[in-house]
Structures are given as C-alpha cells and as structure tokens.
Amino acid sequence: MRKPFIAGNWKMFKTVAEARHLVSELVPGLQAVNGVEKVLCPPFTTLLAVSALLEGTNIGLGAQNMHWESSGAFTGEIAPAMVAELCHYVILGHSERRTYFGETDATVNKKVRAAITHNLIPIVCVGETLNEYEAGRTEEVVYRQVKLGFAEIGPIDGDTVVVAYEPVWAIGTGKAATGSGANSVIADVIRPAIKELFGEQVALAMRVLYGGSVKAENAKEFFSQPDIDGALVGGASLKPGEFIPITQAAAK
Numbered sequence: 439m440r441k442p443f444i445a446g447n448w449k450m451f452k453t454v455a456e457a458r459h460l461v462s463e464l465v466p467g468l469q470a471v472n473g474v475e476k477v478l479c480p481p482f483t484t485l486l487a488v489s490a491l492l493e494g495t496n497i498g499l500g501a502q503n504m505h506w507e508s509s510g511a512f513t514g515e516i517a518p519a520m521v522a523e524l525c526h527y528v529i530l531g532h533s534e535r536r537t538y539f540g541e542t543d544a545t546v547n548k549k550v551r552a553a554i555t556h557n558l559i560p561i562v563c564v565g566e567t568l569n570e571y572e573a574g575r576t577e578e579v580v581y582r583q584v585k586l587g588f589a590e591i592g593p594i595d596g597d598t599v600v601v602a603y604e605p606v607w608a609i610g611t612g613k614a615a616t617g618s619g620a621n622s623v624i625a626d627v628i629r630p631a632i633k634e635l636f637g638e639q640v641a642l643a644m645r646v647l648y649g650g651s652v653k654a655e656n657a658k659e660f661f662s663q664p665d666i667d668g669a670l671v672g673g674a675s676l677k678p679g680e681f682i683p684i685t686q687a688a689a690k
C-alpha cells in the first residue's frame with residue numbers, strides 16, 4: 439500500500455521570522471494527522487530555522503531545488519550535500535524552474551540522479567503547458583518528461599522517489615484539473631512509463647501526487663482517485679486553515 443504524501447511548496451514566500459510563525463501555526467494540526475507523510479518545502483534561507491522547529495515532530499523538510507554538482511564555482515547555487523544536511527526531500531523540475539530558469543529534461547535528470555546519490559527523496563514534477571494541453575499533447579509530453587527525467591538511474595525502491603503530476607495550466611490559476619482527468623494521466627502515462635523504466639513493483643509502489651490549485655474544498659476529489667497518492671500544494675500550503683484540512687483529507 440502506498441502511504442499518502444502531502445508536500446507544501448512555499449515557493450518564494452516567507453522570511454525567517456514569517457516562516458517561524460507559519461510553522462508554529464502548522465505543527466499542532468499537522469502532527470495530529472496520522473498515516474500521511476507530511477513535508478514542508480520552504481525557501482533555502484529558512485531551512486535551518488524550520489529544521490530546528492520540526493525536530494522531534496513527524497513532519498519532514500524539503501528544499502525546492504538544488505544543483506547537481508557536489509561543489510564548485512557555481513555562484514548562487516546550492517549543492518546536494520548542503521540540502522541533505524537539513525532535508526530528506528527536494529522538489530525537482532517544477533514547471534516554474536523549467537519555464538523561468540531554463541531547466542530541461544536533461545538538467546532535471548542530473549538533479550534526480552544527484553538527489554538519489556545523496557539519499558534525498560526527489561519530488562519530480564512533470565506536466566503539460568496550456569498550449570500542449572489544448573493541442574492534445576499531454577500524453578506525449580508527460581511520458582517524455584518521466585522517461586528522460588528518470589533516465590540512466592539504476593534499480594531503485596518505489597518509496598525513494600515521488601512524482602508530482604502538475605498540469606502547468608492548473609498551477610496558481612484556480613483552475614484545477616478534474617480528479618478523473620488527473621487520475622488517467624497518472625494511471626495511463628506516468629505509471630506505465632515508470633514500469634518501463636523500473637518494473638511493475640516500483641510502478642505500483644511509487645507515490646504519484648497531483649498538484650495545481652489544490653484546496654481544502656477540492657482535495658477529496660483528488661484523494662478519492664485510485665492512482666493519486668497525495669498532493670503538492672502551492673498557494674494553499676501557506677494557509678493553515680487550508681493546508682491542515684488538505685492533509686487531513688489525505689488520511690485514509
């Protein structure tokens with residue numbers, strides 16, 4: 439059985455002081471939810487403070503990006519070991535990274551390989567843009583992103599990697615996909631691609647999340663789908679009154 443997984447992607451929001459405040463509001467409600475893997479992904483500058491606040495809780499910590507090289511002259515970048523010192527998870531290949539910062543399937547793949555080497559659980563984001571969706575290219579695009587993102591990776595356990603299906607047209611727009619629409623992309627494209635790469639066991643064990651305008655109000659619609667194992671939550675993860683109920687909805 440796949441354990442439900444909920445991650446909050448704080449994006450470029452919250453100073454250290456603001457992050458401390460938000461975490462103090464989130465922890466009691468999140469801690470009380472059992473049977474769900476819960477992860478906060480705040481900005482790099484807040485990771486040290488947030489990791490101290492999460493110590494001894496059942497809530498995990500993740501970064502939103504990292505470089506693939508172990509160290510070197512890469513001004514402004516963060517190395518895998520720096521992330522691994524504080525976090526167990528890292529979001530990779532988010533569509534905002536692909537769109538605004540030139541990330542490609544090839545660079546995402548290097549990052550995924552670096553994360554696995556450093557025992558970080560990557561949350562690998564895939565999803566089609568509005569143009570691709572309207573042109574009927576969803577399957578082709580998502581299949582390519584999974585196959586190339588996970589290329590040249592040796593045998594892995596299904597619970598050491600997480601995929602997030604995030605249609606780009608649904609992110610931050612308030613226009614979520616439908617539960618059944620997202621479920622079919624996961625069941626018909628993502629799991630089969632994972633099966634081709636790593637075999638059936640891994641394809642059945644790997645958690646695949648939905649992301650894109652998830653709110654307390656629509657969370658159940660996604661979590662009641664057989665192939666959706668949780669959510670990557672953006673805007674609503676900054677609101678305790680939304681994020682805690684979303685996490686509760688994921689508990690089976």
Ligand code: PGA
Pocket residue numbers: 447604608609610611612649650651652670671672673674
């Ligand atoms: P959203 O973002 O929930 O604000 O749509 C999701 C994401 O970008 O991961």
